[in-house]
Amino acid sequence: MPLDREELLHAYRVMKTIRVFEERVHDEFATGEIEGFVHLYAGEEASAAGVMANLTRDDRIASTHRGHGHCIAKGVDVRGMMAEIYGRTTGVCHGKGGSMHIADLDEGMMGANGIVGGGPPLICGAALAAKVKGTRNVGVAFVGDGASNQGTTFESLNLATVWNLPAVFVAENNGYAEATSSRYSVGADSIADRAAGFGMPSVSVDGHDFFAVYEAAGEAISRARDGGGPSFVECRVNRYFGHFEGDAQTYRGPNEVEDLRANRDCIDLFRVAVTTSGDIAQADLDGIDSDVDTLIDSAVDEARSAPRPGANDLLTDVYVSY
C-alpha cells in the first residue's frame, strides 16, 4: 500500500463522509426544505479523495457546480457546509452562496462554480501566485467532461503550459453533461488526449479506484510542486444521482446506475482492497461508518435550527449601503 494506516483510514473517512452527506442532502431536498440547484457527487468520491490526499491545506482547488465532494475532501467543515446548503447564517458563506457557490478560502477551496468552465482560469491564477511567491504550493482545477469542451478550459491549459505553472487539471468524466452524453459532446476519442495539444502530459485512470487516482494525481502534483509544470488527469467516474436534484434521467440506459452501484462502487472497492491486503480491519471501517452517520445527523440538526440571514445581512460584504 502506498499509504500508511492513518492515511488509509482518512481516505475512507473522506469518501464515506461525502457519500453519506450527499445521500442525506438528496433525502432532505426531497422534503422541500433545501432550495435551489443541488448537484450531488455520490459515486465520484474516489476522485476527490484520491486527488486531495496529495494536497496540503495551502494548496488551492477550484471546483465545479458539483462541489460538495471537493469541499469535504479539501477539509471544509461539514457542519458549515450543511448550514450553507440550508441557507443559514452559520453556513460557510453565511447563506449567501448555497450549494452551487460553496467555498472556504481558508481551506484552499476557491468555490464551487455556477459557471461551467469558471474554475480553470482561476487555478492558473492560484498557481501563478504560488509560483511568484515561491511557496511550492499547487493549484488543482476540477472540470467535468462537459466543462472540458469550454473555451476557458482550453485557454487555461495553454496558459498553464506557456507560463509553466504549478497547476493540475482534473477532468472528472462521468459520461454526461446534464442530459448530453460525452460520446456526443466531446469531439475527441479521449479527453486526456487533448492535453497533448497544449503541451502537457496527461493520463486517464479508472476514477472508481482510489489508488489509481491517488497515484496519477500524486505524480502530476509532485511534478507541479517541483517546477515541472502543469499536467492533466482524467478520472473516469459515474454519478449516482441525476444531474441536479429533480432530474428524471430518462436519457440514461436501463439499470445503468444499479449496475454501477453493485459492481463499480468506489467505497466498496476501497473496502475490499484495504481489508484483503490486511492493512485495515472491517471493524475499523465500521467504526468510521458510525462516526460519519452521527456527524451528518448532527450537521443536519444544527443546520435546521440555525438562524436564517435577515435584513441586517443583506448589505454586508459589499461596499455600498444601498
Place this chain on the structure above:
Amino acid sequence: MARTITYQQAINEALDQEMGNDPSVILMGEDIVGGSGADGEMDAWGGPLGITKGLYPKYGDRVMDTPITESAFIGAAVGAAASGLRPVAELMFSDFMGVCFDQIYNQAAKFRYMFGGKAETPVVIRTMYGAGIRAAAQHSQSPYSIFTHVPGLKVVVPSNPYDAKGLLIQAIRDNDPVICFEHKSLYQTEGEVPEELYTLPFGEANVVREGGDVTIIALGLMVHRSLEAAETLAADGIECEVIDPRTTSPLDDETILESVESTGRVVIVDEASPRCSMATDISALIARDAFGSLEAPIQMVTPPHTPVPFAGSLEDLYVPDATKIETAVRQVAGYSR
C-alpha cells in the same frame, strides 16, 4: 382562435410554427433536445425546463444540442445568421452571457453598421433571467440593460404568454440580432394566446392598466408585481397606470411620456441592479422630456446593489415585491412641493 396556454407553451408554439413556416429557422442550445449520444431517450429534456420539448421529434436535425461552449455556439448562430439562416439559440441562463459576450457585443451587434449595411444578422438569442428561485448569484441576474446599452442589438422582455409568442415571432423575422429575456418565474403563468401566427411590433409599449394618478413602468415579472400593488392602491383611491415597455431596445418613449404628462407622478420598477439600468435610463428620459409635467421626484424600486443572495430569507428581501412598489407609489402620490 385564442385559448389559454402558458408562457412556456406560447414560446414553444412560436418556435414550432415559425420553424414550420420558414425552413431557414434552426434551433441550438445545451440540452434543448437532451439525450444526445446517450443510451436512453432522445428529447429527454427539451431544455432544462422543457421549453423546446417536442421540437426535435418534429424537426430533427434542425434542432441541435450543443457542447458546453457558449462562445462557439452563440458565435456560430451569429455567423449562420449572417450567412442566410435564422438561428434561434438558447442560452440557458442569461448569467452565461459572460462566456459569449464578445460574439454578441463586438460581432453580432456591429455587423450591419460596421459593414456599411452589407450584412444582416437575423439571430435570436433566447435566455432565461431573473431571481426568485434560490438559484443564487450566478443563475439569477437580470442583465437586459447591459444589452440595451449596446447599439445594434434589439432587446425583448415579454411579461405574458401573448407577448411572448408575438414578440418571439417578430424576433425571428427581424433582420437585426434580438435577445429575448424570458423570466424563469413566468414560464408557468397563463394567458390567452391566438392559435395562429402573429407578430407584435418592437418599440410599442403595452398599457396594462389605465389610471390617472401615478404611472408605473415595469418589465417582465415586475409587471405582475406592479399590477398586484395597483389593485391594493386602487382600494385606497390611488389609480395607477401600469406600462410594460415590452422591448427595451427599441424603447417606446412616446407611450411613457404621454402617461407621465397626464399623471405627473412616476414609479419605475426594475428587477435589475440599480445602477445604469432601465430604471435610471427611463428616469433620465422622463427628466429630460417631461420635466414640466413632473409633480413629484421619480421613484425607482429595484433590488439593492449586491449580487443575488442564495438564502430564501435574503432573496425575498432582495427582489422588489408588491409591498415595496406600494410604498413607493404612496410616497409619490402624496408628494407635494
